Amino acid sequence: MDDHLQLKKGDALYFEEDALFILDQRALPVEESYIEARTPEEVAEAICTLGVRGAMAIGVAAAYGVFLGALVASKGKVGDVAQGAHRAARIMKASRPTARNLFWAVERMEDEIRNFEGGSSKDILDALRRAADSVARETVCQNKKLVEVGIEILPGDCLALTHCNSGALASIRYGTALSILIEAHRRGRRVHVFVDETRPLLQGSRLTAWELARNGVPHTLICDSAAAILMKSGEINIVITGADRIALNGDTANKVGTYGLAVLARHHGLPFYIAAPSSTIDLSCPKGENIPIEERDQEEVKIFRGERVAPDETPARNPAFDVTEAELISGIITEKGVIRAPYDENLKRMFSSS
Numbered sequence: 001m002d003d004h005l006q007l008k009k010g011d012a013l014y015f016e017e018d019a020l021f022i023l024d025q026r027a028l029p030v031e032e033s034y035i036e037a038r039t040p041e042e043v044a045e046a047i048c049t050l051g052v053r054g055a056m057a058i059g060v061a062a063a064y065g066v067f068l069g070a071l072v073a074s075k076g077k078v079g080d081v082a083q084g085a086h087r088a089a090r091i092m093k094a095s096r097p098t099a100r101n102l103f104w105a106v107e108r109m110e111d112e113i114r115n116f117e118g119g120s121s122k123d124i125l126d127a128l129r130r131a132a133d134s135v136a137r138e139t140v141c142q143n144k145k146l147v148e149v150g151i152e153i154l155p156g157d158c159l160a161l162t163h164c165n166s167g168a169l170a171s172i173r174y175g176t177a178l179s180i181l182i183e184a185h186r187r188g189r190r191v192h193v194f195v196d197e198t199r200p201l202l203q204g205s206r207l208t209a210w211e212l213a214r215n216g217v218p219h220t221l222i223c224d225s226a227a228a229i230l231m232k233s234g235e236i237n238i239v240i241t242g243a244d245r246i247a248l249n250g251d252t253a254n255k256v257g258t259y260g261l262a263v264l265a266r267h268h269g270l271p272f273y274i275a276a277p278s279s280t281i282d283l284s285c286p287k288g289e290n291i292p293i294e295e296r297d298q299e300e301v302k303i304f305r306g307e308r309v310a311p312d313e314t315p316a317r318n319p320a321f322d323v324t325e326a327e328l329i330s331g332i333i334t335e336k337g338v339i340r341a342p343y344d345e346n347l348k349r350m351f352s353s354s
Contacts, residue, residue: 005136005137005140005141007136007172007173009021009034011023011168011172011173012025012052012054012057012168012169012170012171012172012173013052013057013060013061013064013172015064015067015132015133018038018068018071019036019037019038020036020037020038020043020061020064020065020068021034021035021036021037022034022035022037022043022046022051022052022061023035023052023169024046024051025050025051025052025053025169025206025207026049026050026051028169028206028207028210029206029207029209029210035051035052037065037068038068038072039068039069039072040065040066040068040069040072040087040088040091040092041091043061043062043064043065043068043092044065044091044092044094044095046061047061047062047065047092047095047096047102048095048096050201053165053169053170053203054165054166054169054170054171054175054242055099055100055101055102055170055171055242055243055244055245055276055280056101056139056143056170056171056172056176056277056279056280057169057170057171057172058095058096058099058101058102059099059101059102059104059105059135059139059279060105060132060135060136060139060172062092062095062102062105062106062109063105063106063108063109063131063132063135063136064132064136065088065091065092066085066088066089066092066106066109066110066113066128066132067085067088067109067125067128067129067131067132068088069084069085069086069087069088069089069091070082070084070085070088070113070124070125070128071084071125072084073085074121074125080121081121081124081125082113082116082117082124085109085113085124085128086110086113089106089109089110089113092106093106096294097292097293097294098244098245098253098291098292098293098294098320098321099244099245099280100244100245100246100279100280100281100282100285101139101244101279101280104279105135105279108131108134108135109128109131109132109135111131112124112127112128112130112131113128115127136172138279139171139172139277139279140172140173140174141335142277142278142279142335143171143172143173143174143175143176143179143277143335144173144174144335145335145336146174146176146180146275146276146277146333146334146335147174147175147176147179147180147183149333149334149335149336149337149338150176150177150180150240150273150275150333151180151183151184151187151189152338153271153273153331153333153338154180154181154184154189154191154238155237155238156189156190157190157237158181158184158189158190158191158192158237158238159192159194159235159236159237159238160181160191160192160193160194160236160237160238160239160240161193161194161196161227161230161231161236161238161239161240161261162177162178162181162193162194162195162196162204162208162239162240162241163196163198163204163224163239163241163254163255163257163258163261164196164198164203164204164208164241164242164254164255164257164258165178165198165203165204165207165208165211165242166178166179166208166241166242166275167179167182167207167208167211168211169207169211170207170242175211175242176242176243176275176276176277176333177240177241177242177273177274177275177333178193178208178211178212178242180240180275180333181193181212181217181240182211182212182215182217185215185216185217185218186215191217191218192218192219192220193208193212193217193218193219193220194219194220194222194227194230194235194236195208195209195212195219195220195221195222196222196223196224196227196257196261197221197222197223197224198224198255198257199224199257199301200300200301200304200318201300202305203255204221205221209221224257227260227261227264228264231264231265231267231268231270232268236270237270238270238271238272238273239261239262239265239270239271239272239273240272240273240274240275240333241254241255241258241261241273241274241275242254242274242275242276243274243275243276243280243332244280244321245280245282245285245291246274246276246280246281246282246332246347247282247285247286247287247288247290247291248281248282248283248284248285248286248287248343248344248347248348249286249287249288249326249343249344250326250329250332250339250341250343250344250347251287251288251289251291251323251324251325251326252274252276252288252323252324252326252329252332253288253291253293253321253322253323253324254274254321254322254324255320255321255322256319256320256321256322257322258322258324259322259323259324259325259328260322262324262325262328262329263328265328266328271330271331272324272328272329272330273329273330273331273332273333274324274329274331274332274333275332275333275334276332276333276334277334277335278334278335278336278350278351281334281347281351283347283348283351288323288324288325288326289323291321291323293319293320293321293322293323294319294320294321295317295318295319295320296318296319296320297318298315298316298317298318299316300318301316301317301318302314302316326341326343327341329341329343332347334350336350336353337350
């Protein structure tokens, strides 16, 4: 791991002068602006409102949110430093329920609180800052290795479909599924990416297309409902997405709509890959039905870019994620290699060899 890696402006988030600066993903692609968060509440607000999103990015944000809780307390505003950090950890855990990386990061921070709880305020603050920086570095380094692994599974003439956003915006500097495709293009591989718009909040059209355009990768935006006809006509030869939590048996939660793509890919004989680092894998979760699925405000479905598109009295459902069964997944691309079925055995083996 690169111990000298420093996050900076231009990354999805960075810490500077007692504040976490978060590239506001709600404003993209129109405007590049940063949220300045100085309290755990402000970090949680950015997470809940999707100012920062993507499993790995919210994990790193949550780690710094815990540190900010201790920092605020050290200035005499909320109890003692350890209490402030514990309180911040609870706030972070309550922000969004599905992404494993958030809980992985906060648990790392809680270990440090317990390790230094009897020490001085300075000791606790120093330990928590080091731990948050370590979470950020590990996230970047894991994904950098994952990208190298993932390039090897792409077809020579790659016509890929991806869903939601799994690039650097979702993962700080190196993303997962999307970054594999971007890096393959950078190395001269023939790549064309079909981008699901990803309703209801358009993470595909607003964020994924933005990242692809910035990197000069050939791409085409499609309505989510157009994926089937493109698969049938032979315009797509691989589907690759990120993940928010992977259960022990390989069942995978990702942005709602992913499951449908996996079913379509199976019907059309196309490989369907998940790309996610080991921090997304939850060995304590036996199968997909145990993954908590966030249900977001129905107004996100009924209002489109600020304009109402459904009657006030019409109810809506808005699950943010769905679960793709392991039997539909060709392989899980991690920083340690491509994991294939039987997933329960091979995921355990991957962790035991760490």
